[in-house]
Amino acid sequence: MQSPIRVKLMEAFRKADGEFLSGQALADIAGCSRTAVWKHIEELRKEGFVFEAVKKRGYRILKSPDRVSGEEIYPGLRTRAIGRVIEYKESVPSTQKIAHTLAQEGSGEGTTVIADEQTEGRGRLLRSWHSPKGTGIWMSIILKPQLPPQRAPQFTLIAAVAVVQAIEEVCGLSPEIKWPNDILLHGKKVTGILTELQAEADKINSIIIGIGMNVNQKADDFPEELKSIATSLSLEKEEKVSRAKLIQKVFEKLELYYDLYMEKGFTPIKLLWESYAVSIGRQITARTITGSIQGKALGINEDGVLRIQDAKGAIHEVYSADIELN
Structure with missing residues (x-):
């Protein structure tokens, strides 16, 4: 689980869209002290975030790492x-x-x-x-x-x-x-x-x-x-x-x-x-564990099963296969 304070801080910086936020404003938003805000920002710096800090103006994010946390x-x-x-x-x-x-x-x-x-x-x-x-x-x-x-x-x-x-x-x-x-x-x-x-x-x-x-x-x-x-x-x-x-x-x-x-x-x-779907209406080969089926992909049924019509007009329902576009 992520720190609730850090989540609130990141949300505030996102909404600020590059503008400065004062330490007191961030403390009020996150529900913590200004010292706690500073500590979290220092932790974020260590993780690759780049902040600009200006006296009497506060902080703003200049660069964020490409992360997926x-x-x-x-x-x-x-x-x-x-x-x-x-x-x-x-x-x-x-x-x-x-x-x-x-x-x-x-x-x-x-x-x-x-x-x-x-x-x-x-x-x-x-x-x-x-x-x-x-x-x-x-x-x-x-x-x-x-x-x-x-x-x-x-x-x-x-x-x-x-x-x-x-x-x-x-x-x-x-x-x-x-x-x-x-x-x-x-x-x-x-x-x-x-x-x-x-x-x-x-x-x-x-x-x-x-x-x-x-x-x-x-x-x-x-x-x-x-x-x-x-x-x-x-x-x-x-x-x-x-x-x-x-x-x-x-x-x-x-x-x-x-x-x-x-x-x-x-x-x-x-x-x-x-x-x-890339295959609907096209000629395909479906390779299943029991063999291959060639024909026209008609679409899927209400269960998500692929329907293929072969050259003789017979319709096959395929539950699992590798598909190759012909």
């Missing part, structure tokens, strides 16, 4: 639950593993684990996910919907819509979704989503949504085997992207569509998802 995310966050509790780690094997443990220990809905680096990041089908330090968004979000387990796969699609819209609004880019869990820019992967379940036979206990986003990687940051298939938001936008702002927007969009889903069901999410 709660202090950068809480100020201005407009959600009810998602992201309201952040467990920030500099480096972890996997945010998913930590989130699973927290969920089992009773952490509340919306609790999010965010790391600056993952050393054992993973995607779907136990594939590794390249998660270098200080470049991307590596996080896992705990949700606790009162639903039967068979509805859990739809949350991958809810998260995909949220991520796409967050990228649109923060970066001005136009991403597409490749079923079931990839977000693409100009045909290259920029985000992966991994949804995992803690459940009993008849009810979900927790859904853990893992989101890995390539944000500020340069071309040389990708291993050779990924350079032709992966990209980052900054490479596509040709400028650095604020990870904290993007995380805030993902939280807001995810909560918006989670609430919509719980109120109206999957149909409005389905329509949104299909509007961003």
Whole structure:
């Protein structure tokens, strides 16, 4: 948990938008002494924040480090639950593993684990996910919907819509979704989503949504085997992207569509998802554990299952596969 005083101080500096705030004003806002304000500012300086201090005028922030801790995310966050509790780690094997443990220990809905680096990041089908330090968004979000387990796969699609819209609004880019869990820019992967379940036979206990986003990687940051298939938001936008702002927007969009889903069901999410889908109406190859299916992608059904029509007109429903656009 982040210090409430520091969160209030960061919110005050954000609202000041580069203007000076007096030590007394900051003390009043944070509900502490001016000495405590000074101590917190000194701690923030050690963490990479650059402050200007002028006698009789106070403090203002000149530069903030590109971090993804709660202090950068809480100020201005407009959600009810998602992201309201952040467990920030500099480096972890996997945010998913930590989130699973927290969920089992009773952490509340919306609790999010965010790391600056993952050393054992993973995607779907136990594939590794390249998660270098200080470049991307590596996080896992705990949700606790009162639903039967068979509805859990739809949350991958809810998260995909949220991520796409967050990228649109923060970066001005136009991403597409490749079923079931990839977000693409100009045909290259920029985000992966991994949804995992803690459940009993008849009810979900927790859904853990893992989101890995390539944000500020340069071309040389990708291993050779990924350079032709992966990209980052900054490479596509040709400028650095604020990870904290993007995380805030993902939280807001995810909560918006989670609430919509719980109120109206999957149909409005389905329509949104299909509007961003790169494969709808195109010829694809779906590689499943039992073989390959070639045909035209018709869309998804009300369970989020991909429907493919083969050359003979038969319609196949695909629950899990790797998709290749023909």
